Amino acid sequence: MTYPTNDSIYKRRSIRSFRKDEISDNDLNFILSSGLSAPSGEGIHPLELIVIKDNTTKEEIKSFYEWAGFCTQSPVSVLVCYDSNKIFAAGYDNDDLGKLDAAACIENMLLRATELGIATCWTHAIENADDYRNLLGIPKNIVPVALVVMGYSDEPFVAKDQFDKNKIHNNKW
Numbered sequence: 001m002t003y004p005t006n007d008s009i010y011k012r013r014s015i016r017s018f019r020k021d022e023i024s025d026n027d028l029n030f031i032l033s034s035g036l037s038a039p040s041g042e043g044i045h046p047l048e049l050i051v052i053k054d055n056t057t058k059e060e061i062k063s064f065y066e067w068a069g070f071c072t073q074s075p076v077s078v079l080v081c082y083d084s085n086k087i088f089a090a091g092y093d094n095d096d097l098g099k100l101d102a103a104a105c106i107e108n109m110l111l112r113a114t115e116l117g118i119a120t121c122w123t124h125a126i127e128n129a130d131d132y133r134n135l136l137g138i139p140k141n142i143v144p145v146a147l148v149v150m151g152y153s154d155e156p157f158v159a160k161d162q163f164d165k166n167k168i169h170n171n172k173w
């Protein structure tokens with residue numbers, strides 16, 4: 001290995017148990033800013049982020065999607081959404097671009113959080129889009145992609161390199 005693996009890309013892990021400690025506004029804003037600074041297809045920038053700290057809201061999320069239920073233990077979660085109207089207005093006949101933009105934003109947030117010593121887990125929201133819409137008053141054209149759960153963990157970040165040379169194809173399959 002000739003490259004450093006002790007950085008946020010390799011140290012990021014999905015963490016599902018958290019201490020109660022709050023994340024400072026400064027750190028949270030740094031994470032959100034990093035997310036919204038991701039590349040955006042055609043520069044449309046359709047993303048909208050909903051910051052969730054309210055405990056009752058977290059319990060509601062747990063009740064309709066158990067695989068994000070651990071958000072009740074964490075101080076803050078961010079629902080990453082995109083505005084499908086903005087993508088259709090740019091001439092597309094589907095809104096796939098929104099999901100790609102969301103993924104880039106999410107990964108930026110996960111990496112920035114890791115760098116700040118904050119643990120995260122990307123949880124799926126697309127299948128529960130209407131549950132999130134009903135709970136949070138989100139309009140129909142706004143598509144929730146992921147709830148990023150974040151907080152402090154007792155688990156250490158252990159760097160892991162998942163490189164597999166069998167997955168690399170040179171010039172052809």
Ligand SMILES: Cc1cc2nc3c(=O)[nH]c(=O)nc-3n(C[C@H](O)[C@H](O)[C@H](O)COP(=O)(O)O)c2cc1C
Nearest residue numbers: 012013014015016066067068121122123124125146
């Ligand atoms: C698109 C996507 C959806 C995911 N949804 C969930 C989820 O709903 N709940 C969950 O606990 N983890 C979820 N994860 C986290 C994965 O389970 C996790 O990334 C995977 O097991 C690899 O572990 P690692 O993140 O620690 O490398 C999701 C990850 C991705 C990329």
